[in-house]
Amino acid sequence: MNLTLYLTENCNLRCSYCIREKCPNDMTSDTVRKSVDLAFSKGDTAGICFFGGEPLLKKDLICYALDLAKKRSEETGIPFSCKITTNGTLLDEEFLELAKKNNMQIGLSFDGLMQDDCRKTADGGPTSETLEKVSKMIIASGADAVVMCVVPPCSCGKLFGSVKYIHDLGFKHMICNPAYGSKVTWTDEALEVLKEQFDLITDYLKELYLKGDKFRFAPLHNKITENLSGINPSRYCHLGIRQLAVAYDGNLYPCTSFLYKSEWCLGNVSDGVDEKRRLEMTKLCFTPSPCKDCDLSKRCTNSCGCANIMNTGSPDMISPLQCEYERLVIERADRLGDELYKYDKDRFIKSFRRA
Amino acid sequence: MKIEPKHDIMRPAYAIGVAIMAAALLTGCPGSSLSLEGEATTAPTSESQTRDTDATDSTYDVLRTDGECADDSPELMPDKTEESKVTLELSGIVSPCPNDETSKD
Numbered sequence: 122m123n124l125t126l127y128l129t130e131n132c133n134l135r136c137s138y139c140i141r142e143k144c145p146n147d148m149t150s151d152t153v154r155k156s157v158d159l160a161f162s163k164g165d166t167a168g169i170c171f172f173g174g175e176p177l178l179k180k181d182l183i184c185y186a187l188d189l190a191k192k193r194s195e196e197t198g199i200p201f202s203c204k205i206t207t208n209g210t211l212l213d214e215e216f217l218e219l220a221k222k223n224n225m226q227i228g229l230s231f232d233g234l235m236q237d238d239c240r241k242t243a244d245g246g247p248t249s250e251t252l253e254k255v256s257k258m259i260i261a262s263g264a265d266a267v268v269m270c271v272v273p274p275c276s277c278g279k280l281f282g283s284v285k286y287i288h289d290l291g292f293k294h295m296i297c298n299p300a301y302g303s304k305v306t307w308t309d310e311a312l313e314v315l316k317e318q319f320d321l322i323t324d325y326l327k328e329l330y331l332k333g334d335k336f337r338f339a340p341l342h343n344k345i346t347e348n349l350s351g352i353n354p355s356r357y358c359h360l361g362i363r364q365l366a367v368a369y370d371g372n373l374y375p376c377t378s379f380l381y382k383s384e385w386c387l388g389n390v391s392d393g394v395d396e397k398r399r400l401e402m403t404k405l406c407f408t409p410s411p412c413k414d415c416d417l418s419k420r421c422t423n424s425c426g427c428a429n430i431m432n433t434g435s436p437d438m439i440s441p442l443q444c445e446y447e448r449l450v451i452e453r454a455d456r457l458g459d460e461l462y463k464y465d466k467d468r469f470i471k472s473f474r475r476a
Numbered sequence: 477m478k479i480e481p482k483h484d485i486m487r488p489a490y491a492i493g494v495a496i497m498a499a500a501l502l503t504g505c506p507g508s509s510l511s512l513e514g515e516a517t518t519a520p521t522s523e524s525q526t527r528d529t530d531a532t533d534s535t536y537d538v539l540r541t542d543g544e545c546a547d548d549s550p551e552l553m554p555d556k557t558e559e560s561k562v563t564l565e566l567s568g569i570v571s572p573c574p575n576d577e578t579s580k581d
Contacts, residue, residue, distance in 0.1 A: 309477060349494050415481035441477040448482065455488040462490035470494055 123168035123364030124160050125377060126153065128179040130369055134208050134248065137239040138273050138300040152371040153182050155390035157189040161199055168202045168364065172377060177211035187223050204228060209255045210248060217262040227259065227266040233283025235276035260291035270297040274311035281321040288336050296339040299446055301432060307442050316449050323453045327460055344454030348420055350475040355424040360402040361387060365394065375402050376427045405436040412439055421447040
């Protein structure tokens, strides 16, 4: 089974849109060991995503988990995969070597030209210079990395420039999402700016594609792939099915959004998963009432129970921002898809359709 | 900002075109240049993109309250046994998501 390990609640950055409390609570090596055992105890694969806080504050635990997982994989024959989500500021050559050796994908939280607007050090200092250096180091190392960019309303006018910047640094895959939560407020005006930025990005992606560039940008490219392949964009949520989150204290939750909320606890790495409770939670992933007759329903992330509960308090309600954002993205993805399809149909299918 | 269900939206041309080509393949109708494996026979030879490398990961699209959408991403290898088991248990009890394809992953 797949687990997200919340290795620490501590972080060396203080991003203005982050809603997580920064506490000196770290996972123990015993909890890490039990987590690895749990990952290999069920299912036909085992996977671990290292998360936090900033997981690289606990490199020792990551190394320990990887060693254990390697042994378990050899013993059981169960394939193991691993990933990390990091702000990148503590990445070094040594860790990149480790990542490569273990086929670990690096999810680099990096906001491009928007970086210094929100992603700051604990004493309020900028981080863009460090991230640029780290990015060059990652690219030079050949490690498998994807840039994860959060777009806050205050900086969304820099999104297009950020996409170009990330591309020009040499990354091949970028994912962006709007900042959500109690620390940000999206206005209609900011949303208009975001739409204009997505128009520019759409044109830019077309230009890159026609040049043969393989740069991938989510969500626009995804929406095309999902539409062609009949993939449900909400499939990654499914509270508690796809993977479970392990808190620093070993308690299990359907997602890190619900950490430490006792009503969402699904057991503990010592005692195992409460399957009955897990099954109940999976029922909270469904198409919300307002979306049921929408033509875009099956192309939208509306049935992500986690997002709906966190943003609206109910699994049966989508947030207006999510609805607006999904519509703007799908509209532009379809424009991009139509233009690329017209250019070369076979190449288009080969590029975007999944078996 | 508002929740605005959309109606009467036309299917994009690329989706229609690809569906027609796929149907032509299934019926053996000549006219499609695609092989059964989906390899383009007329694609530029310099185009080395494959489905695997092109596949984008929408794990990150899942919206999170902290905007980081990173708790369970990057996507780990899908655990089909676990997912299909839960999906199976759900079937007949409740249809949690009509467009759900949990077992597909």
